[in-house]
Each structure stands twice: as structure tokens, then as C-alpha cells.
Amino acid sequence: MTAQSASTSTTIENIVASTQIKQELDVKQLGADLEGGIYDHEQFPGVIFRSPTTQATMLLYRSGKIISTGANCIEDVEEGYRILFSHLRTLGIAVTAQPSITIQNLVSSADLRISLDLNALAIGLGIEEIEYEPEQFPGLVYRPDGISIVILVFNNGKLIITGAKTESETQIGVERVKSRLTELGFSDY
Template sequence: MTTHPPSNQITIENIVATSAIEQELDVARLGDDLPSGTYDAEQFPGVICRLPITSATMLLYRTGTITCTGANSIHDIEKGYEELFTQLRNLGISVPEEPSISIENMVSSADLETSLNLNALAIGLGIEDIEYEPEQFPGLIYRLDELPLVILILNSGKLVITGAKTETEAQTGVSHAKSRLSELGFLDN
């Protein structure tokens, strides 16, 4: 049985983070040498490293930039980078003692637990803050002025929040959207 969080909570779906080791990498060699790494220049310009200890996938580029994607917690990101940095050090590659890790985007979801009339909602929210073309995409795209977030609103009442750097930002986005929908009469207070 699947349980859904209450409408005032978010579920983190994916976090994208970046780090760099400030040196060029021989990605063809690393694809062979890293235990969980693969390199196929025709498919992707870097090494794809799927670590068994985390849901995160690490992407290593020739420039030394390392992107982490697929994680659904900060803990998974930290575990992924820690394991990858250990593997790189074991291969004789110099990695700073504590490389900085930057959260680039956190994608989360929430459920308003009610159906929405997106045509009426588009009119209520106003054309300047939304994009709604149901023949192109079955959701309403709502851009917040206060935060650099985009919230996809589906007629099922599900929300997808993108652009957050922290859980708090994502939660603030959901709170703002709920407040605005309540003001417009789409949600009960």
C-alpha cells in the first residue's frame, strides 16, 4: 500500500548537486578503472558511475566537474560523493580533503488532496505568472515571484516543485501555492 504525505508536506523526488576536483580527468581510463563506472563516448561525454550504496548516479566530466543526480536525500548525495572520492583517491587521483558540494536543484512533490479546474485556475492566477497550454502539457506552470521556483500544478491536485536549493524553499513554495489557491477559492482553509 502506498502512503502519501499529508498535503502540508513535500516528498523529495530528485536532487542534483555538483562538485569539482579541479583537474582534468581521463574519462576513458576512469570508465574502465572505476568499479561501477562506464564510459561510452557515443552515448555520453563522461563517466556514468552508479554506486550500489546510494540511489545517486555520479557523472564525471573531463573538466573535473562531478554531477550527482537521482538522490532523494542530502545524506545520499554525501554518501555518493564520499564513496566516489574514496575510489578516485584509491586510483591515485588527487581529491581535495573536503571538496565543496553545491545543491543545484531539488525536485519535490506534494499533494493538495483535491482535484483542480486548471482552466479556471489559469484565469485566477493571471497570465503573467503562469503558462498553461493543455494541448502541449497537461499541467499549469506557476512561477513564483518571491522565490526562483517553478510549481507544476496538475488537475489531480498534485504539485511538482522545481528550482529549490533546500527543503525549506520547496516547502515555502508549496505553502505559497496553497495560500494563493485558498485566496482564489480553490482550496478550503
């Protein structure tokens, strides 16, 4: 185990965001009329719209709620919504000029660049903040006290951080892992 730099970078893998338009949607009709829209009520209760220019996929529900998933940067989330809203307006569906977009979950990854003994780490962290059942899942599930994120820790030093709403929350989670590893003698971050 070698010393690492003071900061470990994170990479956003997926952003889940939501917005609401102020009317109910006829999802069956919308699935037929929306260019790029797919509606199959046996598979999903809403319309699936894949942005043609971004990685964002939009899920439109009858209630008017719209979830974006698949993008890995906020600009793609915003662009995906802009494209969708333009299509909706063309179909005569009223969409306010700038519907509020809320980030629900950032999924990020990081690499600590060390190998970890997850059995020893599980004992060191204690059962209050972790779940580790290697027969069921190869990673250690770490729920740091006081923050609302979950970090999957793998024996190759890679992390998956979920539940954050901002990039700074993601970085706080990584720093918490590094701090605990140092406290437990796994590394000298």
C-alpha cells in the first residue's frame, strides 16, 4: 500500500434528475406522437424518450413527472430536457419556460489505487456502518455516519458513490473513506 496524493478525483457515471410539468400526460397518445418516444404499457407505465444528441434518457409519467437518467454531466441533463420540452411544445403541450430541474442522485466512481482486504476493513469499520456479505456481493457497502451517501468499496480500491446530490458530497464521501483507511492503518493518505 503506497501513499496517495491528497485528492482522489471522482468521475460522474450517471445523473438522475427530475422535473414536473404542470399537467397530466396521455402517455399512450404521447408515445405515438412524440418523435423518438416509446410507449409499451406492458414494459413500463410511461413514455421513454432518448435524447438524440446526449446520453440522457427521459421517462415521462402520466402525472407530468419527468425523470432523466443516463447522462454523466449536468449539461447533458439540461440539453436532454431542452430537446424534450421543444418536442412537447411542438405537440401543443404547455411547458413553462424553465421548469425546475432537481438532481436526485449522482452516481460516481473513484480509484484509491490500493488493494484492500475487505474482511479486515469490515471488522475495522464495524457493523454499524457497513454491510459485507462476499457470498452475495463482492463489495463492501459503507454508509458513513452523518452523510446520506452509500459507498461501495471493492478490493481493488475502486469506489462507487451513490446518493449524492452534488459533486462536493461525492468528494466528501471519498475523503471520509480515505480518512477511515488511514485511521485503521490501511493507507497513509
